[in-house]
Amino acid sequence: MRWRSKTGLLPITGITESDRSTKRLLQRLGPGRIAVLAHDDLDELAVRGLLKARVSVVVNTGRTMTGAIASRAVLELLEAGTPLVETSADAFELLQASRTVTVTDNGIDTGTSWVPCRRFTRQSWLAAYRAAQASEPKQLARFIENTLKYAVEEKEQLLEPLPPVMLRTELPGRHVLVVVRGSGYREDFAALKRYIRRVRPVLIGVDGGADAILEAGYTPDMIIGDMDSVSDLALFSGAELIVHSYRNGEAPGMERLRRLGLEAALLPTGGTSEDAALLLAYEQGCEQIVTVGLHSHMQDFMEKGRKGMGSTWLVRMKIGSRLVDARGISRLYPANERRKPARPGAAWLSFVRFLH
Structure with missing residues (x-):
């Protein structure tokens, strides 16, 4: 070969x-x-x-x-x-x-x-990239229309509390770090090491985000998702397992866990598994929810095959100030700066000061 x-x-x-x-x-x-x-x-x-x-x-x-x-x-x-x-x-x-x-x-x-x-080739990439840039206004218009349409349809569901879920992980009053394997997740997760060491947040992996937690040298406390992109290694890590199911209770992800001999709770709710993780942390009374790698803009969602972000938009509105999105923090606070003590009087962003 x-x-x-x-x-x-x-x-x-x-x-x-x-x-x-x-x-x-x-x-x-x-x-x-x-x-x-x-x-x-x-x-x-x-x-x-x-x-x-x-x-x-x-x-x-x-x-x-x-x-x-x-x-x-x-x-x-x-x-x-x-x-x-x-x-x-x-x-x-x-x-x-x-x-x-x-x-x-x-x-x-x-x-x-x-x-x-x-x-x-690179020439193929450049031609497609330029074509995408030219069509971006039309793509954005369609994305906004889709987002608004589904936000109107789903707003009533979001006003209702989640169905009760019996958890063994203590969440009330704690910080939670929700990890998704989205763009730049490795760098951003690495930038949060001091925060994790100081605060010891509950580590929640959304599907493959659990593997991201393991790769970084930690153990997930909880795994939430469809269970379609998380490894067996992560599933057997001892984390509490929550299967995100359809509102009618149908849960395709549960079959895989049964085959592995694992038990899990069901969380029937709409939206994405990321939305479900945020809502669960919020409704369980977490003090602060920090996110890494979450999908947050049009390109993110279109790469996932989603034509809008109605539910995600609504969830972020509901959670409000408890949510701190750490995406891109590695670019604000690069590795060489994390190794150096801050200069007296350095005007760091309040966001960076909070996390570190």
Whole structure:
């Protein structure tokens, strides 16, 4: 098997790993594998997962950049020297059935057939990026309309308290740190080390955010979500498990926990799992809710396949001043400054002073 070269040269022959769900695929990818995706608008989390897995080639049967989102995520993959090729959506099943393939700049040899493909380059990225920038006003208008529509529909539900949940984790009067594997979560989580050491907040991982907590050297106190992108390692960490279910009680995530022999409480509510985590902390009487990696703007939500943020907007309005969003704090308070004592009279932002 040939490994990825620093120059990203093709052809490369290797063993394929494929899944229409990039989340599931990232959980089993290994070094040198050829990753076969079906992912429109490849996002930062997917790119970093592919880089961490050290795949030799990425084959995308989706549209790597649709021109709807002005994202720089794919550029990170290209700059790392990982070859990326695109092929048609109907080629997914054929590639999934092929264990070993050879990827070239203009086609994929499965041993029994030839699948045309095209190399995704920096020039491809630049063209899609500029197209997305040009369409941004229209995209924003549609996003706002969708957000307002669903905010009106969901406002009555938000006024109601959550169904009662029996918890073993003590939340009233405490600080809570809610972690999501969103853009920049690693850097921002690292910037909060002094805060975590001083305050000892309850650590809540939203699905894969629990793995982010483990990666940082901590243990999650609670995991909330659909349980579709969190690892078995995190699920067996001893954290209290809360499955975010539909309002009617249907909970697809509970089946996975049953197979693993784990128990969990159900939290039936609308919105995203991030919304559910914030509402639970709020209604349990937490003094302060600090968030890392939460999705908070149009590009975030569109990369997740959501066309609006009605519920998230409403939840933030409800929680109000108890919420401190630490996203981007690593850029305000870089690592070299965290290692230095503050100069007498330094005019730090009150936000940074609170967290550190």
